[in-house]
Amino acid sequence: MGLKKKSRKGEISIGNNNGRIRLRWRVSGERFSLNLPFDYLPENMHHATIKVAEIKLDLVKGCFDATLEKYSPKIETPQVNKTEIIVPANTQVDNLPVLLGDLVKDFNNWAKNIRNVDIDNAVDYLYLRRVLERWLDIEVSKIAFQLNTADWSISTYNRRLTMLQTFFTWLVENGKMTANPLKNVRRRRNRKKQKNTKRTPLNxxxxxxxxxxxxxxxxxxKSSFHKHSHYYPFLLFIFSTGVRNAEAVGLRVKHVDLTKKRVEISETFARTLKGSNHSARIQKGTKTENTRFLPLQKELITLFKRQILGKQPDDFVFPSPKGLSIDDQMLQKRILKPILGKLGLDERDLYAARHSFGTRAAKQGIPVTDIAYLMGHSTINTAIRNYISVEAPSYKLPSL
Structure with missing residues (x-):
């Protein structure tokens, strides 16, 4: 493989350790080493670069795992065809509650007290409870077969399977069941996800x-009581920063620091099943429960000076014309959609602003670790999957 060059200070080196890939780096003077279960070959280097980027992102975010447990590769077991049912039809599980209807009360208790969620405002938990309520007369031992007959997308199936497996594990640990009927049921293979055309990036x-x-x-x-221009600051902000809609809706004056020229993204004002209007929303943390700080450039600094003038710390930076939170769904339906049509552009939803930001950042050469941080992703994989693409072939090899 040739002589190994010494890595620069602060860098993570990729080396050959008895034919396998090894990463080495230092943090605050302490040396770390991580062995990867891949042969030291060119075709395996992408595993190393992805792991390096993941570690670097955690170092930037201040959540580096010094035990290295988080970064140890998980060797996945082979996936099964989505039509294949793992639990055979004659499988018998003893001493289980007879019907799924017997578990609804336990599910509510688990969701509220163990998972710490407000089930009425948590879409995944609420819909899964409704599934159990529809399957009241289904035998618990046959739940695997019932899941496989449900007309759900692959992602919905996998998400609900994982939640139910966790729920049944909790029941077993607490003596309410002696076995988990979904223990050996594997997730479906997720084929390449179709792109949502309404989120196609804008140039x-x-x-x-x-x-x-x-x-x-x-x-x-001209007769409109509320002018479109009222929403210009809100839209300029989401197109400029790529924040999630609920993060922009819930941004408060206290989150803006003009002295340090940055804005803190640490909470959302999220819609619920009741709707997207002000009274239906609830205050929550960010999607990944992390806090990030976005630098403000000249145009946004000027914008924020106007937006926070004379306001209290807990006031919304981008209020509706009535001083409440912006209803992003109504904004999209009543303003954005008609404007796109009149401009001759394909229909988009507001989330296209976020995808446009990520794609633009990648094309401008911003490191993927920085993109993941700015957009609030918990790992770099989401950024790589959504924004790093090969839209056109490369006709030039990198120079030595």
Missing amino acids: IDEIRLILDAIKNNTFCS
């Missing part, structure tokens, strides 16, 4: 067209 020219139309009330009726 810079298209973004400017949209923002100019909003700012200048180009397509706003």
